[in-house]
Amino acid sequence: VLIYTPALLFCCNSNELDVNLSRVFAGGCGKASLSSCSPKVCIVGSGPAGFYTAQHLIKVDIYERLPVPFGLVRFGVAPDHPEVKNVINTFTQTAKHSRCSFYGNVNVGKNVSITELQQAYHAVVLSYGAEGNRSMGVPGEDLAGVYSAKDFVGWYNGLPSCRELSPDLSCETAVILGQGNVALDVARILLSPIDILKKTDITQPTLEALAESQVRRVLIVGRRGPIQIACTIKELREMVNLPDTRPDMVAADFDGVKEALKDLPRPRKRLTELMLKTALEVPGEKEQERRSKASRTWGFRFFRSPVEVLAEPGHSRIAGIRLAINKLEGSGDGAQAVLTGEVEDVPCGLVVSSIGYKSLPIDPSVPFDSRKAIVPNTMGRVKQAAGLYCSGWLKTGPTGVIATTMNNSFDTARSILEDMDSGTLDMSAAKPGSQSISALLEKRGVKPVTFSDWEKIDNVEMKRGESRGKPREKLLTVEEMLHVAWT
Amino acid sequence: MAASAAVRSSMGLTLRLSRVIPDCSTCPLFRLKCNAKNVANLQRRGSFDSLRTINRHLQTSIGLYHSEEGSSNAEHPEDVVNVVYIDRSGQRIPVKAKVGDNVLYLAHKHGIDLEGACEASLACSTCHVYVSAAHFDKLQEPEEREDDMLDMAPMLQENSRLGCQIILTPELDGIELTLPKVTRNFYVDGHVPKPH
Numbered sequence: 001v002l003i004y005t006p007a008l009l010f011c012c013n014s015n016e017l018d019v020n021l022s023r024v025f026a027g028g029c030g031k032a033s034l035s036s037c038s039p040k041v042c043i044v045g046s047g048p049a050g051f052y053t054a055q056h057l058i059k060v061d062i063y064e065r066l067p068v069p070f071g072l073v074r075f076g077v078a079p080d081h082p083e084v085k086n087v088i089n090t091f092t093q094t095a096k097h098s099r100c101s102f103y104g105n106v107n108v109g110k111n112v113s114i115t116e117l118q119q120a121y122h123a124v125v126l127s128y129g130a131e132g133n134r135s136m137g138v139p140g141e142d143l144a145g146v147y148s149a150k151d152f153v154g155w156y157n158g159l160p161s162c163r164e165l166s167p168d169l170s171c172e173t174a175v176i177l178g179q180g181n182v183a184l185d186v187a188r189i190l191l192s193p194i195d196i197l198k199k200t201d202i203t204q205p206t207l208e209a210l211a212e213s214q215v216r217r218v219l220i221v222g223r224r225g226p227i228q229i230a231c232t233i234k235e236l237r238e239m240v241n242l243p244d245t246r247p248d249m250v251a252a253d254f255d256g257v258k259e260a261l262k263d264l265p266r267p268r269k270r271l272t273e274l275m276l277k278t279a280l281e282v283p284g285e286k287e288q289e290r291r292s293k294a295s296r297t298w299g300f301r302f303f304r305s306p307v308e309v310l311a312e313p314g315h316s317r318i319a320g321i322r323l324a325i326n327k328l329e330g331s332g333d334g335a336q337a338v339l340t341g342e343v344e345d346v347p348c349g350l351v352v353s354s355i356g357y358k359s360l361p362i363d364p365s366v367p368f369d370s371r372k373a374i375v376p377n378t379m380g381r382v383k384q385a386a387g388l389y390c391s392g393w394l395k396t397g398p399t400g401v402i403a404t405t406m407n408n409s410f411d412t413a414r415s416i417l418e419d420m421d422s423g424t425l426d427m428s429a430a431k432p433g434s435q436s437i438s439a440l441l442e443k444r445g446v447k448p449v450t451f452s453d454w455e456k457i458d459n460v461e462m463k464r465g466e467s468r469g470k471p472r473e474k475l476l477t478v479e480e481m482l483h484v485a486w487t
Numbered sequence: 488m489a490a491s492a493a494v495r496s497s498m499g500l501t502l503r504l505s506r507v508i509p510d511c512s513t514c515p516l517f518r519l520k521c522n523a524k525n526v527a528n529l530q531r532r533g534s535f536d537s538l539r540t541i542n543r544h545l546q547t548s549i550g551l552y553h554s555e556e557g558s559s560n561a562e563h564p565e566d567v568v569n570v571v572y573i574d575r576s577g578q579r580i581p582v583k584a585k586v587g588d589n590v591l592y593l594a595h596k597h598g599i600d601l602e603g604a605c606e607a608s609l610a611c612s613t614c615h616v617y618v619s620a621a622h623f624d625k626l627q628e629p630e631e632r633e634d635d636m637l638d639m640a641p642m643l644q645e646n647s648r649l650g651c652q653i654i655l656t657p658e659l660d661g662i663e664l665t666l667p668k669v670t671r672n673f674y675v676d677g678h679v680p681k682p683h
Contacts, residue, residue: 081610083605083606083608083609083610084605084610084611086605086610087604087605087611088604089606090604107629140600223646232635232638233635233638234632234635234636237502237631237635266638266643267639267643268633270634270638271638325587401611402604402611403604403611403612403613403639406602406604406613
């Protein structure tokens with residue numbers, strides 16, 4: 001998951017904002033006194049998009065479907081990347097601020113509609129991300145042994161809906177389709193020594209499954225070539241340095257790559273250099289010895305697209321995958337993979353499709369672009385829907401790291417503030433905010449989880465982890481979470 | 488890291504750091520104006536912060552908690568390192584820091600908009616800054632992990648560094664750190680919209 005961040009923040013100085021601040025309250029409410037017409041804003045989704053948007057708003061309510069906050073920071077970031085999760089500290093500060101209220105266990109779209117939120121709030125921000133995944137669209141995709149990376153990652157990270165995944169790890173070879181950072185995360189979790197993983201917040205059932213795993217070889221497959229690979233250098237380096245593993249690449253895949261190096265921008269160049277070194281360079285004695293002792297292998301396979309998942313004759317389990325062989329037309333980022341007509345069968349017992357997450361529509365009243373799988377918007381303002389905004393992956397599509405989402409969310413917050421200032425956002429009428437929503441939820445028998453309730457869950461998880469030498473032992477079902485929250 | 492330095496200098500994109508504000512630091516009137524303005528700015532920034540944004544003010548307190556890294560009550564003149572942050576609107580914010588201060592936490596302490604999502608663990612690029620040319624070479628070479636994260640930062644320049652990795656030394660007196668400014672007309676794929 002990755003890329004370039006349109007880094008940005010406020011480009012106005014404090015003078016301008018001071019003046020604007022007084023205009024927001026005075027202009028928006030006419031003769032009403034300041035206190036009776038405060039802007040009411042709510043955010044749907046408590047991942048990085050939700051929290052970074054909240055950080056720049058004055059008063060805000062955050063609605064989250066699960067009893068626990070933080071979205072993909074908790075359920076997407078790999079267990080062996082704990083520093084990336086440090087951002088939770090910033091989000092916790094935001095949530096505990098008196099001007100922010102967290103309402104977990106509230107399913108927007110089911111327990112309460114967007115229309116009802118819009119009646120209660122001046123502005124509603126959709127930050128619920130991408131919970132679906134792109135499908136390969138090939139026969140055999142539904143065979144046992146084929147998983148989306150979204151589900152696989154959800155499984156090892158304790159997402160309640162993925163608890164029953166129980167992937168069969170009794171095969172020798174696993175094939176991952178896609179070469180982004182999520183694909184590398186999956187490869188790394190499949191091949192990491194258990195001694196490393198057992199000190200992370202990976203779930204206990206996953207740890208047990210991995211301890212029994214027979215997987216010894218992971219192929220990470222991409223449609224195009226080395227220069228188009230979507231992962232970043234940090235993740236590649238982790239694979240190269242993964243203990244007890246050795247790289248297994250096809251030298252011919254790298255023809256012409258060295259010559260193309262000089263024209264590449266720095267990030268692409270460093271990444272490609274590391275790949276070339278790993279694939280082609282004769283290793284020194286020490287590295288040679290390390291590789292010969294390694295019990296597991298990993299490698300990239302380029303210019304390959306899936307065309308069919310093959311079943312064992314007479315069974316509904318996977319036996320292998322048929323890959324079409326491509327050639328590249330054009331070069332650089334814009335190069336296209338074109339079929340050559342040739343195919344190749346790779347025997348394997350596990351296929352993980354890591355070709356992208358996908359947002360889903362939340363409510364028929366919200367415009368949705370099903371081709372791009374995003375909510376159509378301009379600078380975070382939902383098109384043809386006054387008072388509706390979006391941030392994060394729902395706004396721009398499901399790529400980018402936390403920093404990307406941060407900039408994207410600050411951008412949306414700025415649009416909201418601008419609209420309040422300019423009067424584009426109609427704030428002439430006072431709105432009830434969480435008061436009316438809480439009443440609605442109570443009537444419907446839905447009890448929200450507060451942030452302090454989450455802190456009880458947090459403490460239980462950390463305590464359980466302590467006895468195992470892990471930062472936390474995650475609760476794996478919504479029922480357990482609610483039980484802890486409300487006891 | 489000679490290799491990375493070589494790569495840096497051969498880098499295709501060489502966006503020169505364009506100073507929108509003329510260098511007034513040589514003018515005696517500048518110091519006078521600067522001190523007066525700075526006090527007013529801090530007061531104004533303080534009040535606007537707590538009203539405007541939820542926890543900008545609280546963010547500052549992160550710096551205080553990391554007082555062993557970020558505190559800068561400079562009592563001894565030899566310890567003082569003068570730093571200027573240039574924020575995203577081009578505003579110059581001079582800061583009196585101390586030898587050993589961390590540039591990220593120093594920024595937080597002074598309410599400067601430098602996010603540090605991963606809390607200085609080289610797992611993000613949100614504390615990306617441009618370092619003044621005169622001081623860039625006085626910094627310790629970045630370790631490989633910093634270069635890896637810098638690769639993810641947009642608008643990477645030859646004088647780019649991660650703020651969380653810069654620890655102030657006496658030679659860095661006068662260092663200027665510019666927060667990358669990107670307008671909303673910037674597209675993720677590098678597309679530059681044509682004016683119409």
